[in-house]
Amino acid sequence: MTLQNQLWQFFDAHPDRYFSGEKLAQDFGYSRTAIWKAIQQLKKAGVTIESHPQQGYRYQRNDVLSQALIQAALPASLQSLPLTVLASAPSTNQLAKTAAVQQATTPQVFLADEQTAGYGRYGRGFQSPAHSGIYLSLLLAPMQDLSQVGLLTTATATAVMRAIRKTTGIQVAIKWVNDLYLNHKKVCGILSEAVSDMETQQITSLVVGIGIDFYLPNTSLPLELQAKVGSLFQTTPTITRNQLIAAILTEFFALYPTYPNGAFLNEYRAHSFLIGRRVTLQIGDRAIEGDVTDIDDHGQLCLATPTGPLTLNAGEVTKVHF
Known part of the structure; x- marks a missing residue:
C-alpha cells in the first residue's frame, strides 16, 4: 500500500484531530518530506487536510467524489x-x-x-x-x-x-x-x-x-x-x-x-418485503394481482393468483398491499 493510501486510511479513522509531521514520519517510517508530499497528493485528490504551524495536519471529512x-x-x-x-x-x-x-x-x-x-x-x-x-x-x-x-x-x-x-x-x-x-x-x-x-x-x-x-x-x-x-x-x-x-x-x-x-x-x-404479501404487477398493458409465495432459484417471482400459480421473470410491482 502506498504512503498516500496509508495516510488516507489513518486520517479517515481520526477525523478532526491534529497530527504533527514529525509524529507521522515516526509512526509511518518515512521522512517528513515524504509525509508532506503524500499529503499534498491527498489534497489534490480532494481530501480536506488543514495545516497549522504549531499543531500539524488535521483532516476534515468532505463528500467530494474522488x-x-x-x-x-x-x-x-x-x-x-x-x-x-x-x-x-x-x-x-x-x-x-x-x-x-x-x-x-x-x-x-x-x-x-x-x-x-x-x-x-x-x-x-x-x-x-x-x-x-x-x-x-x-x-x-x-x-x-x-x-x-x-x-x-x-x-x-x-x-x-x-x-x-x-x-x-x-x-x-x-x-x-x-x-x-x-x-x-x-x-x-x-x-x-x-x-x-x-x-x-x-x-x-x-x-x-x-x-x-x-x-x-x-x-x-x-x-x-x-x-x-x-x-x-x-x-x-x-x-x-x-x-x-x-x-x-x-x-x-x-x-x-x-x-x-x-x-x-x-x-x-x-430481506424481501414482498414474500407473503399481496401485490399488483404490471406486465405491458396487463395488471396481475396475487400473493407472493417465493422468489425461485432463477430470481423469478412466484405468485398465487385466483387462476392458479404464476412464475414471472419480468414485470413491475406497482402496488404492495400492507
Whole structure:
C-alpha cells in the first residue's frame, strides 16, 4: 500500500484531530518530506487536510467524489480497476454503453456527481442532483450462460444491501427485482442493460447501473415524490459517498464471479418485503394481482393468483398491499 493510501486510511479513522509531521514520519517510517508530499497528493485528490504551524495536519471529512480515495479503500485485488469519476454526465449507463461499443476493457466503473439525463426502467427519468446521490455504472463482459443474466440484478441488489449494512448499520429491504427501500421509501434503483453487436446480434457487454439517494432531505424533493422517495440519510451522513462506493464495489466483485449459481438468493429472500404479501404487477398493458409465495432459484417471482400459480421473470410491482 502506498504512503498516500496509508495516510488516507489513518486520517479517515481520526477525523478532526491534529497530527504533527514529525509524529507521522515516526509512526509511518518515512521522512517528513515524504509525509508532506503524500499529503499534498491527498489534497489534490480532494481530501480536506488543514495545516497549522504549531499543531500539524488535521483532516476534515468532505463528500467530494474522488477516484483516488475510492481506490485507496478497495482491496488489493481491485486496486487496478478502471474508474472514471466525472462532475457531471448525462447518464453513467450511457457512458458505459458508449465505452462498450468502443470495445473498452472490462470490467470498468463510471461515476458522476450528477446526471443531467438519468433514467431508470422503461426509460423513466431519474432525478440525479449533485452532491446528494451515488450514480454508478459497471461495464461487464457476459459470464457463462446468458440465461442466468437475470440473476445479475438480484445479485447486485444483494451486494448493495450488504455494503450499506456494513458501512452504516442501516438495513434496507428489497423490492423485487431492482429496488431497495428504507422506511417504505425507495432509496436505490438498479438497472441492468445489455449491449449487442449490430452485425452478429450477440450480447457483447452488460451494463449495471446503480442509483442511490444518499443524502436528500425530504424537503428538497418535489411534493409528489416526498411520500415515495427517501434517502439513506436525512441528516448529516455518518460516512462519505466515497466510502460507500468502495464498499459496493468490494461486495459486488466478491459476489460477481459466482452469481450465476444463485447462492446469494437465500439472503435476498430473507430481506424481501414482498414474500407473503399481496401485490399488483404490471406486465405491458396487463395488471396481475396475487400473493407472493417465493422468489425461485432463477430470481423469478412466484405468485398465487385466483387462476392458479404464476412464475414471472419480468414485470413491475406497482402496488404492495400492507
